[in-house]
Amino acid sequence: MATVTQRRVGDPIYTQSRIPQPTPSVLTTSEELRATGDIMTVNFGPNHPSTHGVLRLIVDLYGEDVTGLEAVVGYLHTGFEKNMEQKTWWKCITYPERIDYVSFQNNEYVFVAAVEKLLELEIPAKATWMRTLLCELNRIHSHLVWLGTSALELGAISMFWYAFRERDLVLDLFELVTGERMHTRYFQVGGLAEDIPRGFYPEARKFCAWMPKAIDDYETLLTRNKIWLVRTQGIGLLSADDAIALGQSGPVLRGSGVDWDIRKDEPYLAYHQVDFRVPVYPEGDVYARYRVHMDEMRESVRIVDQCLDRLENMEGEPWIADDRKVVLPPREELHTSMESLIHHFKIVTEGFRVPEGEAYVAIESPRGELGCYICSDGGPKPWRVKFRAPSFVALQAAATMMQGALIADMIAAVGSLDTVMGEVDR
Amino acid sequence: MFNDWLPFAIYGVFALAIPATMITGSFKFAQRPHRRVRARTTPFESGVSEGPPQRQRFTVSFYLTAMLFILFDIEIVFLYPLAVILHLLSWFGFFEFLAFLLILLVAYVYIWRKGALEWH
Amino acid sequence: MALDGKRLRDLGLNSERLLMPAKGPSNFEEEVNDLEQKLGLTTLEKAVAWAQTNSMWPDTFGLACCAIEMMAIVASRYDIARFGMEPFRGSPRQADLLIISGRVSHKMAAPLRQIYDQMLEPKWVIAMGACASSGGMFNNYAIVQSVDKIVPVDIYVPGCPPRPEQLIEGIIRLHEAVKAGVPPAYELRSVAK
């Protein structure tokens, strides 16, 4: 029943920068507050229902107000990059999926794109369009998981069941195409691992027909829900230039009013031939990020529809490049040509080689700019692989958002950052 | 005299029996913990709790909120006897009850406008 | 197998016993049956075991990708509320079952052990996925090569991530083992002592 007065929506988010001074990612309690002795340090530890992942926040509380915050990460550090240095390029492709396990298809694509950039390989049209389709389906899947869990944290428990109902529909499509619900390993260097199975197009069409109605359900549940508005509007404020200074990207950046989407500004795959709108909201609070996520889901369904139109009249086209030094030759060719047998043997035993050099490719994953830096010494194994994780950077903004936040607002703000701990800790 | 107290006695027996069975049941079926694990004595703090809880002062605002809750919660106790004999008192009882609530409402609107429900 | 017109549900992804009715009980069931004869529980112990299995509350211990599939079994399609496991408890005090879903790094080993110790007995542990069961594909400096090194594990669920059906199959087998009288893992293997 409390009237919310001080949070006026619409005025400029805040004027000068709010980034905490000595260390941008650590909010320290002021001295006089600490002198009162009322400061309670609480661990939002690795195993906390609301952090949705092994994130540990050391929070200084003055009653309900958050006065100090430091994010401690590393509880899910898995040593991806060290392991990838020991495997051949072919075997490395399964690792990136597990880095950001909610948007696994985008992670897989960013590594494959970096390798193809070094190889300067030319990808057939059918593979490009199918990759675009699967990356957008994966964006819907990731936004659904985010919506289900962050609404659950703010008390809208039924939203979890709605969101995960549609998530299972998306995973049915992944299972139909690739045989596996998550971590599909469907992209190869040069294109797709297999052709698109029969029966995928009608199922995908049905999903595209059903999904907008499901998003309408979510919107009716939340968008004008008074409790949701009071819990999300004016909370976790982040101004545009603070977001850029803190390296934010994706829905966090577009929620702060910066119109930057790598699919539009540095188009890759088939995004320049696909018509979609980039949602940007100027308020810079949790509600703005929620609106960005919802509109992006609608746009993704439109992209999937357009990809299906193109793919349906691409029957019989090659779905993988035919550069024998990198791509396995088709099975039947092995019985006849000695050349193919040598190439097949060379690729399978030693792995194909990538010319010496380094490359950095950045794509728009559901969480923001997902970058992959690879460095090769011309051998069959990568020399160094590094992933630029948007969640790793998003956690730095948590301290800036906590200025004058209550503890319940902290849960909403950290939830709206959409951090996936596998990606943060790599 | 005895028979009009009989239902009350039966009710009392049941009221005592339920907690008694729960307590004895939990002792009888409990599987003895193998040893007093130190971790079980420390509070659960998301997996990283160091030791027994050190004394921490709470700010006064919590006390204010607690007082307001108690203030408005105890009123329900007064409504039970009213509910039992409401059919006897009929309209008079009902309006009495409304007057009682009105006074409470005035108090509620006062603290609401004063901002006591806001956290500061 | 014509797919057109048929929804995935109609193809019937049922458990093996429905798919192959003529096959008869799987060897796991035979094990459970003769375990039951050997252990010979009294009716009281059977009642207690029945009560325990039908309200075994899991603890939210989501680590990595398996946590997303663990969330899926709570959702409407694979609902585990059918087995009395509706609430995922936040604190280990009220949890009976610890589903370790994901890879356990060395930094997470101490909190995991502390949470396991803070759970009240009887308690069970399911190592969900290849990473928890055996370190999976991360044989490196950062990952504990099997959760078995930290806590006694009752059920290992394979898969990366295991399908929700696989995890529910693991949970059902745990229930059947407990009903048959198999003691929890910390009694069999003296890690907890």
Add this chain to the structure above:
Amino acid sequence: MTDFDAIPGLVELIDAHGETTIVVEREQLADAAAHLRDEHGFNFLSDITAVDYLGWGDAGVSGYIGTPAGRDLNTPMTQGYQALPQAKPKRFAMNYHLLALRATRPERVRLQTWVDEGEAVATLIGVWPTADFHEREAFDMMGIGIDGHPNLKRILLDDDWDGHPLRKDYPLGGEPVRFSDAV
């Protein structure tokens, strides 16, 4: 392409695969970063990558190579063709991937500087506050000192962990598995 000649401490400019790499001296890194941000509008630091080049090119790379120029399928596979990768000036490389985040003509560049064992790099938190976590990760994983970082401690590993895992001389660890050398 904009000309990057006026950058303080510029060593060389490399253009490969459509990416420009600006190699600067380690000492003038902070001024080069400030210059790039103010003059050329690179207001967004997307990533800091530390690479260890210990043992670079020792293995010697033999067999055919998928070089971008000639990939004629018919030339017989030359077994002994040794293509040694170019030598690197120092052991560690710190790559700063920058992005000019603007509506008109967005641009990406890699600011590279070479660091030797035991040398430290100036912190760029003053220029781009987002460098905080990235620099802590470079220190944690690769052991490259960062001068002037207000909160320099390990970020991904335990605080009492010894050694820096992503260095080439750090063993992969884990348990030996039968046939594990045929990885």
